[in-house]
Amino acid sequence: MAAKTLTIDGKSITAEEGATVLQVAEEAGIKIPTLCHLEGIYDVGACRLCLVEVVGVPKLLPACATKVAEGMEINTDSERLRKYRRMTLELLFAERNHVCAVCVSNGHCELQTMAYSLGMDHVRYEYLFPKWGVDTTQRLFGMDHNRCILCTRCVRVCWHIEGAGTKNVSGRGTKSHIITDLNMPWGESVSCTQCGKCVQACPTGALFHKGSTAGEMERDRGKLEFLVTAREKHQWVVAV
Amino acid sequence: MILNDLVQIKTKELAARKKVTLRCCMAAGCMSSDAKGVKEQLENAVAQAGLENDVEVRGVGCMKLCCEGPLVQADPQNSLYIKVTPENAPAIIAALHGGTANIPQADPDAAFFKNQLGIVLANSGVIDPERIESYITVGGYEALHEVLREMTPRDVVETMVGSGLRGRGGAGFPTGLKWGTVAKSPGAKKYIICNADEGDPGAFMDRSVLESDPHSVLEGMAIAAYAVGADQGFIYVRAEYPLAISRLQLAIKQAKQLGVLGSGIFESPFNFTVDLRIGAGAFVCGEETALMASVEGKRGTPRPRPPFPAESGLYGCPTLINNVETFANVPPIYRNGAEWFAGIGTEKSKGTKVFALAGNIKNTGLIEVPMGTPLRTIVQEMGGGAPGGAEIKAVQTGGPSGGCIPAQHLDTPVDYESLGKLGSIMGSGGMIVMDDSTNMVDVARFFMEFCMDESCGKCIPCRAGTVQMHNLLEKILKRKATRRDLEKLEELCDMVKNTSLCGLGQTAPNPTMSTLRFFRNEYEALLQPDKYGPGGNGDTNRQPAAEAK
Numbered sequence: 207m208a209a210k211t212l213t214i215d216g217k218s219i220t221a222e223e224g225a226t227v228l229q230v231a232e233e234a235g236i237k238i239p240t241l242c243h244l245e246g247i248y249d250v251g252a253c254r255l256c257l258v259e260v261v262g263v264p265k266l267l268p269a270c271a272t273k274v275a276e277g278m279e280i281n282t283d284s285e286r287l288r289k290y291r292r293m294t295l296e297l298l299f300a301e302r303n304h305v306c307a308v309c310v311s312n313g314h315c316e317l318q319t320m321a322y323s324l325g326m327d328h329v330r331y332e333y334l335f336p337k338w339g340v341d342t343t344q345r346l347f348g349m350d351h352n353r354c355i356l357c358t359r360c361v362r363v364c365w366h367i368e369g370a371g372t373k374n375v376s377g378r379g380t381k382s383h384i385i386t387d388l389n390m391p392w393g394e395s396v397s398c399t400q401c402g403k404c405v406q407a408c409p410t411g412a413l414f415h416k417g418s419t420a421g422e423m424e425r426d427r428g429k430l431e432f433l434v435t436a437r438e439k440h441q442w443v444v445a446v
Numbered sequence: 447m448i449l450n451d452l453v454q455i456k457t458k459e460l461a462a463r464k465k466v467t468l469r470c471c472m473a474a475g476c477m478s479s480d481a482k483g484v485k486e487q488l489e490n491a492v493a494q495a496g497l498e499n500d501v502e503v504r505g506v507g508c509m510k511l512c513c514e515g516p517l518v519q520a521d522p523q524n525s526l527y528i529k530v531t532p533e534n535a536p537a538i539i540a541a542l543h544g545g546t547a548n549i550p551q552a553d554p555d556a557a558f559f560k561n562q563l564g565i566v567l568a569n570s571g572v573i574d575p576e577r578i579e580s581y582i583t584v585g586g587y588e589a590l591h592e593v594l595r596e597m598t599p600r601d602v603v604e605t606m607v608g609s610g611l612r613g614r615g616g617a618g619f620p621t622g623l624k625w626g627t628v629a630k631s632p633g634a635k636k637y638i639i640c641n642a643d644e645g646d647p648g649a650f651m652d653r654s655v656l657e658s659d660p661h662s663v664l665e666g667m668a669i670a671a672y673a674v675g676a677d678q679g680f681i682y683v684r685a686e687y688p689l690a691i692s693r694l695q696l697a698i699k700q701a702k703q704l705g706v707l708g709s710g711i712f713e714s715p716f717n718f719t720v721d722l723r724i725g726a727g728a729f730v731c732g733e734e735t736a737l738m739a740s741v742e743g744k745r746g747t748p749r750p751r752p753p754f755p756a757e758s759g760l761y762g763c764p765t766l767i768n769n770v771e772t773f774a775n776v777p778p779i780y781r782n783g784a785e786w787f788a789g790i791g792t793e794k795s796k797g798t799k800v801f802a803l804a805g806n807i808k809n810t811g812l813i814e815v816p817m818g819t820p821l822r823t824i825v826q827e828m829g830g831g832a833p834g835g836a837e838i839k840a841v842q843t844g845g846p847s848g849g850c851i852p853a854q855h856l857d858t859p860v861d862y863e864s865l866g867k868l869g870s871i872m873g874s875g876g877m878i879v880m881d882d883s884t885n886m887v888d889v890a891r892f893f894m895e896f897c898m899d900e901s902c903g904k905c906i907p908c909r910a911g912t913v914q915m916h917n918l919l920e921k922i923l924k925r926k927a928t929r930r931d932l933e934k935l936e937e938l939c940d941m942v943k944n945t946s947l948c949g950l951g952q953t954a955p956n957p958t959m960s961t962l963r964f965f966r967n968e969y970e971a972l973l974q975p976d977k978y979g980p981g982g983n984g985d986t987n988r989q990p991a992a993e994a995k
Contacts, residue, residue: 251750252905254945266944271750293941297910330934331914356903375745375903378728380913382903 212278221274228256228269231282238282239291239320242357243270244407245427246434247366253357255291255320258282266290292326300331301380302338303352304410310423311411317355318410338383343393346416347405351383354412360384360404367433372398384412406430447705447712449591452582459583464502466542467521468492469571473508473657474689475650476515480532484516487535495539504580507658509571510562513810514552519571526554557827558809563790565798566774567814570658575693578700581661587706589780593669594714602673603629606776608784610796615641615732615769616844616873617949618795618862624766627756628674631764636676638667639741639760639767642683642690643725643732646845647896648804649876652770654812655800656683656690659774660697664707664720666776671718674766679718682737684725694722729846729900733948734759734767736902747902748948769874771800791817795861799875805842806832806881815860822856825879836881840964844873846893846900847953849960850886869960871953886965887972890958891919897954908951911942915958922969928976932969936962 208223214231221230231238242253251268258269261279306312338351364373372395376385386392405413406425414423428444436442470485488503509517514528527538527549534549541547574580593602607622640663644652667679683691698720701707709717723741730736731746738760740746759765775797779787791797795817804810808830815824821841832838840850849870858864862872898912918935921927939955946952
């Protein structure tokens with residue numbers, strides 16, 4: 207494996223061939239905002255928060271799905287990128303019914319944290335206030351579509367790590383939503399193993415443990431990392 | 447199957463040719479106005495007049511002047527009957543022996559037909575698309591024979607590079623370069639895909655090609671497959687084109703029976719099979735990565751590129767994806783040579799382009815013109831201008847990814863670069879003409895609504911951004927928007943264009959941005975004073991004296 211040298215935000219960095227810009231930036235201590243990315247599952251480049259500027263490339267590239275190349279000059283933080291990221295978040299907040307005050311994930315929500323850290327202090331777009339339901343037919347978990355940002359982490363974790371293939375996406379455009387099996391109530395799903403990995407993967411309060419109330423829903427992401435480390439490196443250790 | 451077999455079929459067909467041919471358009475447009483009934487009655491009338499040995503009634507593909515269908519053309523009399531009904535059949539037969547039938551006719555030498563140059567549509571309206579023999583009679587599959595027996599795959603790619611053909615799907619990527627990339631990509635298994643998921647509103651070029659000359663697409667695919675080293679092809683055609691699907695199925699069956707598809711084609715070691723995949727009605731599946739996901743049986747959503755399909759496409763194998771019209775251009779290029787093709791068109795855009803003329807225009811239909819033809823020639827001379835003497839206001843090209851070209855730029859030659867400079871694109875060939883009664887903000891809203899409905903929902907800017915842009919355009923149309931809303935709209939256009947994952951989102955703002963560029967006054971005329979801006983209720987600097995009055 208050949209090493210590649212590149213610069214990220216003016217910092218010279220060496221990277222392993224095949225690594226993504228996101229991985230390399232994280233190793234170098236440069237934080238690129240992400241929402242659909244989750245350590246251990248494949249990336250889809252859907253949330254567009256990790257878009258970075260690459261000198262000589264006219265289009266913005268998703269850091270999570272772009273492999274490093276020799277001599278790349280990457281800019282992860284510019285006025286333009288900050289603006290786009292804030293707008294992306296505004297679009298998300300306006301799209302569904304994100305009401306932090308009554309959300310199980312209040313205080314532990316990646317969307318909320320992202321909005322704080324990127325300085326999104328208000329939403330300039332019209333709230334769409336769509337009518338989405340809550341699926342509480344499952345014995346242990348619930349799904350509140352109002353809080354879903356369609357990052358598809360739950361879908362990917364269900365297919366890729368658990369291998370159950372219970373979760374999927376149905377519909378298109380803003381009518382897209384997460385479904386269970388062939389669009390049946392979660393409680394009636396025959397493929398769901400009730401492993402709860404989807405709940406651990408969810409960045410917002412869309413997937414939750416039943417019984418948790420506002421602000422109580424904390425996730426154990428270590429559980430997913432443990433599984434991935436065990437599978438890929440054959441080390442049964444808990445990441446600190 | 448050897449070359450001699452082709453020649454024999456051709457000779458037999460030519461020997462059986464009758465004195466008079468009545469060509470009946472059997473493409474979807476005319477079929478919807480009972481072209482089938484017309485053909486049946488013509489056959490009956492021929493039988494009744496005892497002319498079976500002299501007159502052939504042939505079902506053919508699109509005869510291009512769609513607005514006047516059903517069309518029937520008599521050869522060699524060269525009379526083109528329009529709006530034919532089954533009751534007209536006896537009169538048409540009677541008129542074959544001199545005299546004129548009392549049926550409306552169009553002039554086959556009118557500008558609409560004279561300015562056309564048929565490469566892709568050369569056989570459309572001439573041959574019977576349901577008989578492979580009819581295609582062979584006009585030289586069909588001879589190019590494939592020549593390529594397989596006389597050329598190396600490398601020569602084939604070089605000829606394509608030399609022809610200067612660019613992708614007809616919209617972006618205009620050089621076809622030869624694409625073929626070369628796939629040919630050079632390592633991999634034992636490679637695929638060819640024909641993108642027939644035509645979905646732009648008002649566009650029907652690919653449908654007509656598939657309905658009128660399906661074998662030219664199959665032959666083009668086979669030549670491409672040989673060039674890049676693929677042995678399996680897929681045609682991804684939308685379910686909304688049932689006639690195209692049935693003609694393709696028939697064409698594939700006939701080609702297999704004759705041995706021009708299958709194994710050991712023309713006794714060479716080359717094998718090639720083609721299968722159909724039917725799209726389920728998603729516009730985004732015309733995007734190549736979404737299309738491949740759909741062929742694989744997955745949800746049709748795009749993925750980030752790179753890797754490009756040429757490197758890692760269908761099932762992870764190197765894949766060549768070209769549009770229907772691109773493939774249809776291939777056999778003529780190998781029949782007549784790269785220089786011949788490169789001699790047509792402009793410096794950077796070679797050959798011809800098929801357009802579907804629609805909207806506020808007299809002659810609606812299909813036209814094929816050399817690249818570089820001025821828009822004015824197409825719209826005014828061939829199209830006959832707007833009906834009722836109205837002024838043409840703009841021409842929309844490129845569908846929901848394109849833009850509106852205002853009347854003052856009608857002298858623009860139609861080629862990839864010139865249209866790009868005006869903020870539009872060549873696109874796949876939809877051309878919607880708008881007259882002076884058109885509200886350009888409403889046009890922008892229509893296309894935004896289309897993109898909003900067709901967004902797959904994977905990436906946030908396209909999924910949520912198109913909804914917001916659509917709502918802002920509605921707000922402007924309802925005269926409820928202020929200057930701030932227009933600013934928000936422009937900001938969103940820029941953001942969605944630059945951050946969306948695939949071409950659908952990246953180009954969704956184009957119709958809005960293009961109408962804002964040329965018809966900004968129409969937007970501004972609809973704006974309301976800003977409450978907190980100058981003159982609004984909330985303007986703190988407003989003069990109290992003005993209120994006192």
